[in-house]
Amino acid sequence: MTIRHLRIFIEVADSGKMSIAASKLFISQPTVSQAIRELEEHYNVILFERLCKRLHITPEGKKLLSYARNVVKQYDDLEEKMLAINDIDKIYIGATITVGNCLLSNIINKVRENSPKLEPYAYINNTSVIEEKLLRSELDIALVEGKITNSNLICIPAVDDYLVLVCSKDHIFSKRKEVSLDDLADMDFVMREKGSGTRKLFEDYMLDNGVNIRTRWETNCPGTMKSAVIEHQCLGVLSVRLVEEEIKNGIMHVIRNPEFKWERNFSIVYHKDKIIDEGMKDVIEVISNYKEIDILEKLY
Structure with a gap:
């Protein structure tokens, strides 16, 4: 058991999903799963119940979480004080x-x-x-x-950045040269969570133009957003930087319209x-x- 195990465990407990924890920690989901499994084996307890595609922390998990937060905080304080000895800021x-x-x-x-x-x-x-x-x-x-x-x-x-409206290569919009704002009213969308700058920019634009959108997915994970676009035929508005590879590989299609480029x-x-x-x-x-x-x- 290491500090890294505890950091991963804390992130999974806070987010409720291994995929979200992996995204936030910039590691793969199998790595997260393995770390949780190793912790459970080390302490011979079940830390999470897997119900309805979401993780629910067990009483044993809650007890470990309380200790883990203290241990990680103490470790971070130790690191900060020792690094200061060598003039590391x-x-x-x-x-x-x-x-x-x-x-x-x-x-x-x-x-x-x-x-x-x-x-x-x-x-x-x-x-x-x-x-x-x-x-x-x-x-x-x-x-x-x-x-x-x-x-x-x-x-x-x-x-410099801008948002683009994207769909999958199999979506009905992928075969059209241009799509109007009115065409978006009856489409399923995947949206970022409330409090997101990306979501606010797009929602404000659509409201200003009198178009209501139908949100089917809501997530704070870009990977989940891309999956909803590719696998579930949702439309999504994301930073062009996030979908560069998918567009290059033909997995996603940028829906063209001079208005569908939200600079920011x-x-x-x-x-x-x-x-x-x-x-x-x-x-x-x-x-x-x-x-x-x-x-x-x-x-x-």
Whole structure:
């Protein structure tokens, strides 16, 4: 049993699904399943009941969860204090879910490469949760996809992005050259959870144009969104960065219409009272290098 086992267990307990935990931890679902199985074998208990395609934590699991949170917190405190001996600084970087899935790993690798004495910690959630953590000083800086409304936070557009409307290669829209807004009214959609910047941008646009959409799936996991599009014939609106490979491979189809391109920015956000030290400057510089990327031009 290791700290890694406990981190995975905590994430599964918090999310309720192994697939979501795997996405948040940037590991495969089989790896998550194996870690939980090894914990159950180690302690000879059942930690989760598998009912109706969702995990329900057992009384034994709840007891372990309480201990695990304390152990992981103590370990993180130990790491922070010992790293400080060697002048290694920690920086707590937040990212929204889209950013976490398509950019954050490269950003953190580049930060480590440029600044060996800077130790990044990453936290991923939707825009509203990231905003709260910045306000509570639980994060130093974040890269978000949604709009920031609190006046205590500084928000700087940094990375160009846009949403695209996609369907599967087998969907009826995949054979059409163009689709109108009215055509979308009777279609099944997969949507991000409430609090997501991606969802708000699309919903606001549709409401402004008087079009109601029919949500059949709702999830905070981009992988699940893509599965709903590919396997269940839903329409989805996602960052073009998230569906690059599926479009290249012909698995997904971008529905064409001059109006169906919702431009936006991923924005750097930090508290107005935050001191911009060298670590913060390093992170901001790395993020800014992504500004000129235009994926759709590469695809077509």
